[in-house]
Amino acid sequence: MALFLVNVLDGLVTGLLLFMLCSGLTLIFSMMGVLNFAHASFYMLGAYFAYQISLVTGFWAGLIIAPLVVGVIGAGIERYGLRRVHKFGHVPELIFTFGLALLIEEAVQFFWGKSQLPFSEPEALDFAAFAIAGNAFPAYKVFMIFVAMGIFLTLLYILTKTRIGMTIQAALSYPETVQNLGHNVPLVFMCVFGVGTAMAGLAGVIAGPVLGVFPGMAVQLGSIVFVTIVIGGLGSLWGALVASLIIGWMQTFATAYDVTAEQILTAIGFTKPELIWDHPLQDLWTLTLPQLGPILPYLLMVIVLVLRPQGLMGKRES
């Protein structure tokens, strides 16, 4: 039971971290109809900037400055890059962001090298907040949970309760009408792109000390981010949260419990072949749940796409 509780908390941390990445991506997609392949690269940039800033001023300044810098870069890229490509259609946009991802990865390697960087949590949070049956739960992870929850609530408030949020939502559905009403829609797009990338940058700053800062960190998260927003429903903030949490818990629990295919198959009534090492079904019999863990989100995506193509909370029927 104690271990179960620990895993619930660990899964929550993983899920919320994923959510910080996905919220920006899903907003940008619903607005521009473009899957931003470089989104995880902004996450990486956030971590690297924060590391660089932390060398001079410590962790906390990095936590605030790095996402701002990433957001400004993101807005700049939308203004001077994406917007020009936009008129040529979606495929050039896709290729643009894809190229951007490669470019950012190479640039990061050029400036910071290929090794892991020693980016660690601030000393003020470098202690175990509490322990459940000998399992320490770092204070830093508690901090992560609060930051992610804070971001979710802030975003939800801005999008649903404020004037800016309503303009954004209107611009998502009827850009021409909003434009005709006198709103500067391109500016709205630029701001949303900037905020989205800044969120990715913030996720990078927070995840850096836990998941490591290295040139492969964007690629490692790149695909799972897309899976999450597809499961949650493109453009839905609630969907992104729910899907992130499901994936976080799914992966944590899959790794935590050593359920083997053998146990399941024998429980159903099959008998294990004597000479398993020469058996054609050897791989099936020796499969374990932790090995299966990384595939589960993709499996879930396929199921969701089949049963509910618009995603768990998606609205659009297209």
Place this chain on the structure above:
Amino acid sequence: MNKLNILMATTIVASLTAGFAAAQEKVQIAYIDPLSGPFATTGTQGLAIYRHTVKELVNEPGALLDGQAEFEMVPFDNKISAKESLIQLQVAMDQGIRIIAQGASSGVASALSEAVAKHNRRNPDDPVIFLNHSAVDPALTNDKCQFWHFRFDANADIKMDALTDDIAANPDIKKVYVIGQDYSFGKAVAAAAQRFLKEKRPDIEIVGNELHPIGKVKDFTPYARKIVGSDADAVITGNWGGDMVGLGKAIMSAGFDQPIYTYYGATSGITAAFGEEGDGIVKLVGAGQVNPPATPEGQEFIATFYESFPDLDFGQPQMANVAPMLAAAVNEVGNATDIKAIAYALEGMEYDSIITGKTVMRESDHQVIQTVTVQGQTPENILFEFDKSGRGMAAETIVELASKDSATTCEMKRP
């Protein structure tokens, strides 16, 4: 006028060629390892160690054919892909290079070893020799062994032998958790751990034996929880690169404060990433050690390495043996062109290394036998630090001529 010009040009060309002919003979070594991409740190570090060794131990002292010849390193980038390596091997051979060095990844090594063997079968008069400086899958000197392959690093079994010596000597360790990457090397490490522990300390219980997908795990926390939950007194892992950092950090932040025995848990940013938390916990098993160096000459050699390459670490000590041992073989033969004779000279060679002590290239399987050391991460009394982190790996258990009588399944066919 025209004729005069041609005559002059011819004379100049002729004199230049003569000038080159009088210079020292260059013996080229093709270095095929990742020099770009995520594993470039490993390849760059290795190339630097080779270059330093070639300069300090062979060329400057005039140790090759009485100074008549010099080694020259020719780097080829294989991006750690077996396919790319075979292309680079072909390029190197087309350039006339007959000495091949590689080490990062046993998968690549085994592809190269097969390609070299095939080439030599087809061209018995023009063979190529393969010097493996760090690929440690035991199969390369057992079932897959072949005459033209020489391994200069201690293989995974030899390392595990030394590592389990260290565990066996610690009566506090009663439960061990084995975790590794899900591929041939990770499986070899797990199998060796089980075998040696059963042999040396039958009372030790292996409370976990687990493989995780290689390079795919983003967060190792659930694994760390299982390790803490299993009450293990020590962890053994063959993980490298990002998987090593992720696993190590997760285990430590989950509150585990027992030894973590690793094959690759240091240098290339890993020591810096572990930082203070890893002191006294992270152990590394490897051929030779830098703290303290085996000999005063070795210390001098490593010190000049850090002067020449201030951004890199001397992280793979055994690589410094390749060039001097090859030079000794060339000297014994008397020329650098008779590759077959050089290979025979390397077989069974005994060499007093300034880095790894007494070193023997075993005749039966071409596996080098040398000093293998279990080292621990510490900030104290460190002569040569890793990652400029103020900490490094200091020798704790030193095994000379480690596993010199270990069995091999190799049935070498000699040309």
